[in-house]
Amino acid sequence: MMSERSLIRVTPAQATQDGAGVRLLRALGYRQGARMDPFLMLDAFSSDDPDDYIAGFPPHPHRGFETVTYIVDGHMRHRDHLGNEGDLRAGGVQWMTAGRGIIHEEMPQQENGLLRGFQIWLNLPAADKMQPAHYRDIPAGEIRVAGLPEGGFIKLIAGTIPWATCPLEGPGKGHAATQPIIADIRVMAGQSVDIPIPATHQVLLYVFEGQLQAADQVVAAAHTAWYGPEGETLHIAATPSEGVRVLLLAGKPLNEPIAQYGPFVMNTAEELEQALNDYRQGTLA
Structure with a gap:
């Protein structure tokens, strides 16, 4: 029997x-x-009040990491100084490698209704921080989904999960240093699922619908459940009366120093100062 985290x-x-x-x-x-190496940040946005989101995220810079934006409900547009444009709709993912630098904007394309989703900041190793910026839009139809009992599912945004007789592969498979696993998982009331997690990886769950039953503890929505390093699987269970939906983040730690100032994430204070100077002088990218 496999041991649980x-x-x-x-x-x-x-x-x-x-x-x-x-x-x-x-x-x-x-x-x-409040980070979990290699993940730097996790933001959750959810509102049907346009005053909470309509102003969006006007042009702003990044250097030294990747952003993964997952839209659960709604519609958002991406544009950047390299000429990339993306139309991010419900169920889709935007994967942006800032590398040495990018200036982009993310603006809601709806005047009312529910806008719900996540933005994840995934660190890059020192050797890859100054690579050229890269952008990719992954529409909902390209994201692999496995069904669970009674309407549950595993939607794999990045990585590989050994499931049944074949792996589910997400767009982040090629990230050799951090090997991220990101998944949107819904488990219906009274059900559970066990997800294999590599021994090299740290892992957490962010609960965004319902309640998570973790041993004798119930974890409510808008809370993060952090798991220890020992064990081969992650047991995800709903309470008997209510289903649960979680965002799973797992990754291999870089174990490198972090120097951060807002949207710039480097390894040393000197590199951070260089990023700031490059941005001020218009030579970030």
Whole structure:
């Protein structure tokens, strides 16, 4: 019988604003100690009030990491200074490698209705931080989905999960240093699923619908469940009365120093100062 990862702590997401006033919940990255290497930040946004999101995220820079934006409900447009444009609709993913630098904007394309999704910041190893920027839009139809009992599912955004007789492969498969696994998982009331997690990886679950049953503890929505390093599988269970939907993040730690100033994430203070100077002088990318 395979051993399970143990829940070690639960933390509430912190309400904040970003961009031009978009209201969101920050589950990772609200302080330096609230990261899980290699993940730097996890933001969850969800509102049917356009005043909470309509101003969007006007042009802003990044260097040294990747952003993964997953839209659950709604419609958002991406544009950047390299000429890339993306139309991010419900169920789709935007994968952007900032590398040495990119200036982009993400603007809601709806005036009312529910806008719900996530943005994940995934660190790059020192050797890859200054690579050319890269952008990819992955529409919902290209994302692999496996069914679970009674209407549950596993939607694999990145990585590989050995499932049944063949793997599900996401667009992030080629990230050799961090080997990220990102998945949207819904488990119906009274059901559970066991996800194999490599021994090399750290792992957490962000609960965004329903309640997670973790051993004798119930984890409510808008909370992050952190798991220990021992064990071969992650047991995801709903309570008997209510289903649960979670975002799974797992990755191999880089174990490198982090120097961060807002949207710039480097390894040393000198590299960070260079990023700031490059941005001020218009030579970021």
